[in-house]
Amino acid sequence: MDRGAAGAALAGEQDARPVQVRITNLNKTFQRNKESVHVLHDISLEVEEGELLVLLGPSGCGKTTLLRCLVGLEKPGEGRIELGERTVVDAERRVFVQPNRRDVAMVFQNYALWPHMKVAANVAYPLKARRMKDEIKRGRVQEVLDVVQCGHLADRYPPELSGGQQQRISLARALAPRPALLLLDEPLSNLDALLRIDLRAQLRLLHREIGFTGVYVTHDQEEALALGTRVAVMKEGRFEQIGKPGEVYHRPATEYVADFLGARNRMALEVAADGTATINGVPVPGFVRPGFTGSYALRMRDGDLTVRPAGATTVDDRRHWVAGARLLEVLPAGDHAEHVVVMGDSTLFVDVPAALGELEPDQDVEIGLDPDHVLCYDVDGRLVDDWAAIR
Ligand SMILES: Nc1ncnc2c1ncn2[C@@H]1O[C@H](COP(=O)(O)OP(=O)(O)O)[C@@H](O)[C@H]1O
Ligand SMILES: [Mg+2]
Incomplete structure (x- = not known):
């Protein structure tokens, strides 16, 4: 033994x-x-x-x-x-x-x-x-x-x-x-x-x-x-x-x-019975694992989100890009810049390293989500494990 x-x-x-x-x-x-x-x-x-x-x-x-x-x-x-x-x-x-x-x-x-x-x-x-x-x-x-x-x-x-x-x-x-x-x-x-x-x-x-x-x-x-x-x-x-x-x-x-511990960004995830997932109403194919359905809240820290101009084709295997967001404001903060983005009902704060350059405000953007750095909660606010399709 x-x-x-x-x-x-x-x-x-x-x-x-x-x-x-x-x-x-x-x-x-x-x-x-x-x-x-x-x-x-x-x-x-x-x-x-x-x-x-x-x-x-x-x-x-x-x-x-x-x-x-x-x-x-x-x-x-x-x-x-x-x-x-x-x-x-x-x-x-x-x-x-x-x-x-x-x-x-x-x-x-x-x-x-x-x-x-x-x-x-x-x-x-x-x-x-x-x-x-x-x-x-x-x-x-x-x-x-x-x-x-x-x-x-x-x-x-x-x-x-x-x-x-x-x-x-x-x-x-x-x-x-x-x-x-x-x-x-x-x-x-x-x-x-x-x-x-x-x-x-x-x-x-x-x-x-x-x-x-x-x-x-x-x-x-x-x-x-x-x-x-x-x-x-x-x-x-x-x-x-x-x-x-x-x-x-x-x-x-x-x-x-x-x-309270900094994951202040919130987006709504809905997964229909046929497996179609939407985030704030925008379809995100392949984001959640098969068999997973219902309504959830996603939580992310500022540094765990990223942003790119709408229609860009940045290659990044880990990230899922969600369209339909608008960049409102960019606030430089030394080594990074805080990007304020609105997407449906969500106001998101995205920290982008200064080295990657700042975007111009007032343009359509896409939000990049890495499932490893997204926290998922059920309707009672409890942490849900094993929801993501890729890890
Ligand atoms: N002596 C008191 N009489 C009435 N209400 C009190 C008294 N002391 C604290 N409270 C209330 O109890 C709650 C918790 O207060 P407190 O323990 O000081 O909170 P914290 O230290 O987390 O800020 C608050 O709503 C406060 O108004
Ligand atoms: Mg006190």
Whole structure:
């Protein structure tokens, strides 16, 4: 018997690190103007020790509320939260452990440092409650300040520091007590673009070095893919998909996830019983495999589409050309140009490498589709496999 793959899978399971966070059937409802707003719907999630799980979703989908439930600032109406071996929330059994007894630290978008306290005092603050010798405390403060490369700022006051420095100090303050769980709520959103990318890379390095367990909230897909060991995509208080960054990026389980992760171009695919396929009403022979029928939505990223003048005969074995589109506008963007194309009900954004040259706006064009880079969804918005005729 070949025990290779199964044996390895089993060993992998045994080697799995302990679960640091276990959320089970969590529900949270707010009262607003005598109406109740159901914000978290039956959320279940496990975060392993050493994982940096990213919660990704648009504003208002419940990300902050979930973090606030974890840290203990909100009381869920239903469900359980376990941190390591400890149950900190069990709504049914009326268990609710106060925030200061949870060993969870949180970093906020707006730094939240005390302006009248020196940096070192800010960082030492969460150690106050702990019975720790002063010299050990001082050592710990210096250590975490060094970790975030701010050791030289210990005697400064927060208002004297840049946004990026202040956010690094907030991170040091959160790390100082070595919490079992670190929560980060859009910590980079208040920083300008370049600094954000710089700090993102530093945070990733830091996670690799000290391996804290974290839940990181963002609405920025790039940040999520860059930082997450796994990414949980949220929609209206529910998880749409949880997976490794590569999985959610390359195989978005639902149309919503595809859209959120950059596949913003949408076209309608109809396949009649006789196998004739149309895209936005235009026949596309040989595009879908035989036996495949029904109504679907196709989703593509800007760089996965291409465009050529109507009637051109570019040879490209992989691509299917769909006629009946019109080029509205071309926006140069350095190494590529964004072509805005209208085709029936769809407005499409097509990135063409600058080397291939720009087309003139206001002309009829054809759209090139490569089935390997087209995502197909059924009428319920679920990913469909094996729909393409050629692969
Ligand atoms: N204290 C509150 N009272 C009433 N509604 C709230 C409260 N906190 C959050 N909400 C609502 O819950 C929803 C989710 O909010 P939030 O968790 O802050 O979302 P996100 O962090 O994803 O932007 C929003 O509709 C918000 O208006
Ligand atoms: Mg929020």
